Every structure is written in C-alpha cells, then in structure tokens.
Amino acid sequence: MFDAIINWFAEPLSYPFMQQALIVAMVVGVVCATLSCYLVLKGWSLMGDAISHAVLPGIVIAYLLAIPLAIGAFVSGIFCAVAVGYLKDNSRIKEDTVMGIVFSGMFAFGLVLFAKVQSDQHLMHILFGDLLGITAEEFRQSLWIALTVLLVILIKRKDLLLYCFDPSHARTVGLNNKVLHYGLLVLLALVIISAMQVVGVILVVAMLITPGITGYTLAKRFDRMLLIAIATSLMSAFWGVFLSFHFNVATGPAIILIQACCFLISFAISKLR
Template sequence: MNPIELIVEPLSYGFMIRALVTTVVAAVVCALLSCWLVLIGWSLMGDAVSHAVLPGVVLAYVLGLPFAIGAVVFGFLAVGLIGAIRDTSRVKEDAAIGIVFTTLFALGLVLISVTPSQTDLNHIVFGNVLGVSVADLVQVVVLGAVVAAVLLAKRRDLVLYAFDPGHAHAIGLSPRRLGALLLGLLALTAVVALQVVGVILVVAMLILPGATAQLLTDRFSRMLALAPVLSAVCATIGLYLSYWLDAAPGGLVVVTQGAAFAVVYLFGPRNGLLARFRRSTTKPVLDAVVHGERL
C-alpha cells in the first residue's frame, strides 16, 4: 500500500472524518490554553478542574442540559472548594487540590454507575472519538471556537496577568477576574477534549503542547503559534495510528504528543538536553582558549 492510500483510505469513512475534525479542534484549543497553564504554573490546577468536571457533565446529561453548563459549574465549584480548604485550614494548596479533585472525580464515577442511560457514560471517562455524532461535532466546534476567540481576544490582558499580576492590577485590570476567566475556559476546554481522550487524559492535552512549545522558543507569541501546530499534527498522527494499529485513539493521541515532547526535550535546538550538554562542554574549552590568549 502506497503512502497516498495510507492517508486516503481512513477518510473514506464518515466516522473517521468526524473523528479527525473533532480531534484536531480539541488539540488546537487545548494547545492554546496550555500555553497559559504552563506559563502560570497551573498544571496541577488543570488536572484538578479537568477531573472535577466529571460529575457536572453526568448531571447535565441527566437533566438534559448541555455538558458545558455542568462542566463550568463544577469547575468553579472545585476551585472554590480548593480555596476554602486552603484558607480555612492548615492544609496546603497541593493537598487541597488532591482532596477536591479526587473526591469530585469519584463522585462522577458513582453517578455514572447509578445513572440509567441508553448510552455508555464510561465514554466520558475514557473518550469515544470514533463514536462522535454530527451533534457532538457541532458542540465541539462551537465550544472550541468560543474558547479560542476569547483567548485570542483577551491575549494581551491574560499575558500580562501571567507575567505580572501586580502590574495588571495597577493599570486597572482585575487579576481575580482574569483568573476566573481562565478557569471558566479551562472547564469548557475539558468538555471539548472529553470526546477525544476522556476525563482521565484531558490534562495531558492541556499540558504537553505548551510544555513542548516552551522548549522550542522563549517568546510567548511564538508559543501560541507552535503549540497548536504541534498538537494538531500529533493528534492527526495519533488518530491515523489508531486506525492502522486498531488501538485506542485517545491513548495514541496522547502517546504521540508525549513522544513529540521527548524528541524536543532531547534534541531541541536551544533548550534540548543534547544542545545544553554541548554548550556545557564547549564553554570550558572556549574559556581556556580566551584565558590562554590573554596570558
């Protein structure tokens, strides 16, 4: 089978086309948000919110509401509970995050187990991108467009908030509101990525693209361009691999993104492990040469 057939054959199926569009949209949106999560140091918070939305999504299903509503409500509930535990007890923030997100995630699993449904709600946990319907695809595209539009529209304010919240406050911006905005977008993004990788692996799509782009550039504007491109390419490769290997698509999407990070971590032109090793071994030689010339 030639390379063209390898690419074209999966696209002869409608479910693969829907899966590809859904995966790429989710990858791009997660990558955009991941730039801020990595920059601010919210990786653990991203993990907490992405898991904590599970009971909200299940309750939204039971009540016949859009998943996004339940996700946002429980996303903010998780953040509020984390802050309350941290501020009113001796428990530190990392422990508070672990307590809240594991408890809410477990609650979501319980709700799934007792909720009568004609569909398998376990797909919320593990993802089911190959079963995406047209309605699911529309929801993903709409939510993804909303998140991307808000991130790009508020890009300058959010960058200032990430680098210097004090300066943002001094010029009239509200760091609290900007933080709440990011958390709301995080909850919406979790809903977008649910279809692809499920609740468990959402955090990987929210962290890996930004972390990989950060190793390639020191400029945030370039991160915002590199992360979505890398994420979309990895997501496409992962989905194609799942088709040809008959393996879990969500898992392969994340494995591909992890492999991309490993390659950049090792062989990155500036911040890669080998590049830093070469600089560390070359510098003493140059210093010795310069020192000898001075003598």
C-alpha cells in the same frame, strides 16, 4: 509505492466519521495547545487535572436531570475551581494539597454515582473519550465551544499573558486580576468539556499541558512557544487519528502518546543545546 502512500492517507478520509474525527481533533487540539501555554506560565497544571476529574459527577447529575451533559460538566468544573479557591483562602492548606483533595473527592463521588445510576452512557467513553463515535450534535458542540474559547483568548491574549507571567504588574497597570483569574478558570472548564469528546476526562489534562510544556522546553519567547505548542498539537491529532485507524487502537490515547513522544524529543533537543 507512491500510490500506496496516497491510499494510506485517502482510505480513512473516505469515511465521514473519520473526517469528522480529524476535524474535531485538530480544532480542539489547537485550542488546548493555546490555553496550555498560559497554564504552564501560570503553574496551573494541577488545576487542569482537578477540573477535568471533577466534571464527572456533573455529567451524571445532568443525565439524571435530562439536561445537556455539557451543562452539568461545566457547573461541576466551576464548582471545583471555586471550592479550591475558597479552601485555599480560608485555611493554611497549600493550593496543590487542596486541589488533590477536592478533585479526588469529586471524581470518587462521580464514580459512585455512575455505578448506581442505570444509563445508556458507557463509562469508558466518558473516561477515555470516543472520538470516532461522536454524534453530529456533539461534533457541533465541541467545535462551537472550542472556537468560542479561541476567540476569547485571542481578544484577551495580552491581558492573560501579563496576568499569568506577573500578576503584581497586571494589578499595577489597572487589570482586574480576579476577573482574569475566574475568566481563565471558565475558559479552562469549557476547553475540558470540548476535549472530553476527544480523549475523555482522564486524559484531557495531557492535551492541556503537554503541548505547552513542549513549547516551553524549546522556546524562550512566548510567541515561539505558542507556535511550537500548536504545531505539536496539530501533528499529534493528525497522526493519532490516522494511526488509530490503520492499527486499530484507541484514538485519544494514540494522540496523547504522540504528544508525549514530542515532549521527550524536545527535552532531548534542549539537553543537546
């Protein structure tokens, strides 16, 4: 029995692509969980959804221009965020309505471009991720982006926390809210690019929201919320990769499904309390 359990875990790790998938999933999961706590406090759940969908036209245009897809995705994501801010500041339309219009329009534009452009990039891999099939270059790219974002968050964690929790107080103590605002948007766009290889542009919003809201449900202090979010994300990435191997299911959706189950459990625990 014990040998069977050992073999159950050892067999997937005997393949280099599974080792690579597990590393990327866990590193990206930690970064997504960390950023998700700030997004939940800020109320930017829909912003993550907007940018994650809006990167698609940038990816297609980057392919046409023969430049790295990550550059196109980043520019497209930042354009979406700036467009939302401009429309909100120069009209009477509410921010959530503006987000819905901008991200759905850009996503539709990306789908039209993708249907018209002949490429060797498979649409399903971009939409839903291809964790088990990432190249060595994509592996390094995802890790570098994720680790860079994590380092920036650690350095500016107190400023970001104050800005997300109470922007007025942050302005009072001398922080530049505009810099923090657009800095957080840049970090969000970079994390989406990093996580795009894991779960794709459609499901990436779940990795950016579910861990944070799970921690928020169970904890009343930010540090505990952060620990719960990271633990949930690591566990989901670990089990998602192994279960996808043994049951022959898509890795990205498996990770998201486990995260959703963790949230349901946390919600039930909070109700029992």
